Amino acid sequence: MATRDSTSAPATRELTALPSAVRDPSVPRWPPLACQAGGDDDNDNDAGDAENGRPPGARVRRGGRLPRLEKQNVKKTDTPRCINVAVVGLSGAEKEKGAVGIGKSCLCNRFMISSSDDFEDDHNSLLSNSDFSGRVVNNDNFLYWGEVMKTSEEGTEYIFRVIEQTEFIDDSTFQPFNGVKMDPYIKRCVATKIESAEKLMYICRSQLGVEEKFEQKVLPPGKFNIDGFLCVFDVSVVPGRSIEKQLETVTNILKNIKSTTKPVVLVTTKNDKLNEAYVQEVQKLVSRNEFKKAIPIVETSAYMNVNVDAAFIALAHIIDRFKGRTKIVPYLESVKNYY
Ligand SMILES: Nc1nc2c(ncn2[C@@H]2O[C@H](COP(=O)(O)OP(=O)(O)O)[C@@H](O)[C@H]2O)c(=O)[nH]1
Ligand SMILES: [Mg+2]
Numbered sequence: 001m002a003t004r005d006s007t008s009a010p011a012t013r014e015l016t017a018l019p020s021a022v023r024d025p026s027v028p029r030w031p032p033l034a035c036q037a038g039g040d041d042d043n044d045n046d047a048g049d050a051e052n053g054r055p056p057g058a059r060v061r062r063g064g065r066l067p068r069l070e071k072q073n074v075k076k077t078d079t080p081r082c083i084n085v086a087v088v089g090l091s092g093a094e095k096e097k098g099a100v101g102i103g104k105s106c107l108c109n110r111f112m113i114s115s116s117d118d119f120e121d122d123h124n125s126l127l128s129n130s131d132f133s134g135r136v137v138n139n140d141n142f143l144y145w146g147e148v149m150k151t152s153e154e155g156t157e158y159i160f161r162v163i164e165q166t167e168f169i170d171d172s173t174f175q176p177f178n179g180v181k182m183d184p185y186i187k188r189c190v191a192t193k194i195e196s197a198e199k200l201m202y203i204c205r206s207q208l209g210v211e212e213k214f215e216q217k218v219l220p221p222g223k224f225n226i227d228g229f230l231c232v233f234d235v236s237v238v239p240g241r242s243i244e245k246q247l248e249t250v251t252n253i254l255k256n257i258k259s260t261t262k263p264v265v266l267v268t269t270k271n272d273k274l275n276e277a278y279v280q281e282v283q284k285l286v287s288r289n290e291f292k293k294a295i296p297i298v299e300t301s302a303y304m305n306v307n308v309d310a311a312f313i314a315l316a317h318i319i320d321r322f323k324g325r326t327k328i329v330p331y332l333e334s335v336k337n338y339y
Helices: 068-070 103-110 129-133 243-260 276-286 308-320 331-338
Strands: 082-087 141-153 157-165 230-234 265-270 298-299
Touching: 068 103, 082 103, 082 308, 103 141, 103 230, 103 265, 103 308, 141 308, 157 308, 230 243, 230 276, 230 308, 243 265, 243 276, 265 276, 265 308, 276 298, 298 308
Parallel strands: 082 157, 082 230, 230 265, 265 298
Antiparallel strands: 141 157
16 A cells, blocks of 8 residues: 655755745644544543453443444444554664664654655754754654544545654663653553643654744643554664664563554564565564464555555554454555555
């Protein structure tokens, strides 16, 4: 399900256009639509309730569960489904992640703002103290990428709200910020309830420090419930990072996600410069008994805009317990359709 956009790739740092959010703040990126579930004030969407037979996404009203009929028709209403996603994967200082990151931000950037003019690849997590305490980072180690509406092939409309779990690095010490006491990344990144008062949507690095010049959207107040995870694995060779290091981190993250019982899709990034041996390692990883071959892999390239939407839709389908067939096309096949 590659999104074909002949103008979109490859992206470069020489982008001259400002992000669309800067052009006209009065024009929203998409029409304001109410979410069918989870987007309501108390953010109560989740992966369902196996014990009580509640499917994922079926809205639990205050004071009671949905009547059976309404539950069955949950997808046929006019309001889009709201899905809250956390994007996770190896993060940290250069000694952890190597010369460059694994591609979490670029994946989010491509998904949230898919036009080629607005794709940037510099989302460096090296920050100064003032950036850290501004409202975009907000003394947290995650970014709120805002919300975007997407339609799946079968015609279901989803509103995705996306969080990137990361680790910001202090540009004076090159160490993770230690002002706020936090759990280690592999534990922290699988949080399913997130809160950060007045936290602003992240758009791009040049927004930091001049937030008022950009569109300002706030992370919904109260507890933000994560419905599922995209666990990112970089299949390209990066200087200073061993495959063993990435495998170890991702295995631990997947184990921790498993204990949350939330769905997960393993997203391989940078397939435009994949290393075949790394691709095989990822396949071996998901075939391990402890994961019961239940974790789908979606092969993406944010640069080429290949399979990015497909990864999020695949996750939405699991959350929704979609009964149809989720089309996951291997990267090499998708990229052929692209040209
Ligand atoms: N070839 C290629 N490089 C990518 C792709 N996505 C990201 N990168 C590179 O990886 C770097 C780090 O990506 P980023 O998204 O910031 O990683 P993060 O630290 O996990 O958020 C970027 O600056 C790009 O140079 C991709 O799809 N293809
Ligand atoms: Mg990042």
